[in-house]
Amino acid sequence: MVTEEGAGLIGAGLGGQGRGATRAWVEKGLSEAEHVEEVVRLRGGWTSEMRRLDICGPGGRRSLVLRSFVKPFFVRHAEGLLTREATVLRLLGDTDVPAATLVAVDATAQHCDHPSLLMSLLPGSVRLDDEGADLRAELLARQLLRLHRLPVSAEARPRTYQAWTSPERVSPPDDTERPELWQRAVDVIRREPPGYRGCFLHRDFHPGNVLFTGDGDGLRISGVVDWVETSWGPADLDVAHCSTALALLHGIPAGMHFADRYVAAGGTLAEDRAVHLYWRLLDALAFAPDAEKVAAPWREVGRTDLTPTVLTRRLEGYVQALLDRYA
Template sequence: MVGGEGAEHVGADLEGQGWGATRAWVEKGLSEAERIEDVARLRGGWTSEMRRLNICGPGGRRSLVLRSFVEPFFVRHAEGLLTREAAVLGLLGSTDVPAATLVAVDATAQYCDHPSLLMSLLSGTVRLDDEGADCRAELLARQLLSIHRLPVSAEARPRGYQAWTSPERVRPPEDTDQPELWRRAVDVIRREPPKYRACLLHRDFHPGNVLFTGDGNGLRISGVVDWVETSWGPADLDVAHCSTALALLHGVSAGMRFADRYVAAGGTLTEDRAAHLYWRLLDTLAFAPDAEKVAVPWREVGRADLTPALLTRRLEGYLETLFARYA
């Protein structure tokens, strides 16, 4: 996340934590009279370490966000991920999409302790409570549509989308009493991907990657973050990913309504029900058995009710409802 949600103060000294080279890299890019005054960890993500750097100088105070990949898996893929995010932030700078401004990137850790990207701090907070979820979902649908409608030249297009699971990788819950439901779902994604009309995908668009400000009639999206997976592919897949997240966060009906909200906002999804079901299941099955992976950061920002048992019930209920509507 790139807002102030869930900040944990850690002081100004990064050297003792193996961040000395990274700090030197950041400071080299500051104006001569600026310095890092304070550092806070930002909670709510699991792929990378996020830190808010509070900068002070003659011109006043400002804050930047530092994303660093430290886990071996993500370090191996950091060059592609951070290079892609840097390019996308540059692309979005001239649009109405509320994204951070790129400051600097060291995707291969040539200068930093870890592969890192430095960007501006966006206002707002992540909001995951059930209260107000419907209003936020309406804004999410409109925001996602605005991303899909962005014109992107052939030269600036990101890579084609990548599936995050396969029939061989899906593992149903060990205690499921509906093994046939899971087998049926896996059989759907054994087919070749349906033909689609491609557009720009955020590819990881869900409530945990969106910042909000205001309340009631003043509720607004103030930022969309985490662009490392940005891709070129079917709008149905982006809608599917946000739908699955909403089903896990707020219940099956919330996940089922999101595609309708997207279409009502003016979006276009495939009219072929079997094709749409393919994209929905391709995303949903990527959470088996990894729903806990996304729930950990969600619990860190207040959703302690999202237990493994609850997530399993919601995931299976969502699969059943997808088949009831689209099969």
């Protein structure tokens, strides 16, 4: 997430119209001598409203992050999403994963104006520029592998992954000159899901959900955020999702190379090329026809070059590259 400078001075966006109950809920959890001094909107997300709350008290200043679901679709699903994220954040608290610490959750808006989750603020920032993308991709691959290797008991396993598209739901771009390409790709996922060796999945791991600090040799991942879709499933699916995002952000080669980086870091993917292709296309086709749902927050944080035309062209080229390599 990225800070929107100057936004949300004291009370704005939290104590204003439609936010009074949420502010009261937040402040009830603070010590008696603490108060919310400033509220700053964080940019870069599209499923929920994210705000940094700067807390002031006798012990100094600290900051928390408030996630609130306000869009009707996500409000309807908020109980499952926020309960899952709260559970995962508790689980990750005993690991070396750089995740936030859970402070409080009101998944059904029993106390808040909207379903909300309060957590600690992680250092760093989202970095989506093309410059330095290769180095960041190496770090992303290593971090993803560490997530997949987390030891999780059967009792603590998150839900089984859910597919985000199906052959019947895929919508090729309206102006495509290669309808046969899209049909070929859809035919690949027109089968029963392959068997797999399950592991812990972030399920929405991509550059927009990873925070970095430092530069050059000092570049480090300082945080991984957005755990509402955490699942249990094949490592190929997490790799597929990050690969699609990299292809859209930085070009087709970036998306094609990520799986190789993951394997080079020590990861294991499906040996059967057809199985790996299934997972890659199951993810990529969920972005059709134009990947606009990810483009809006990316443009908001500076990638104004990612127009609908550019994204559609990259997505189509990426689908072709996947078929060329794995089919």
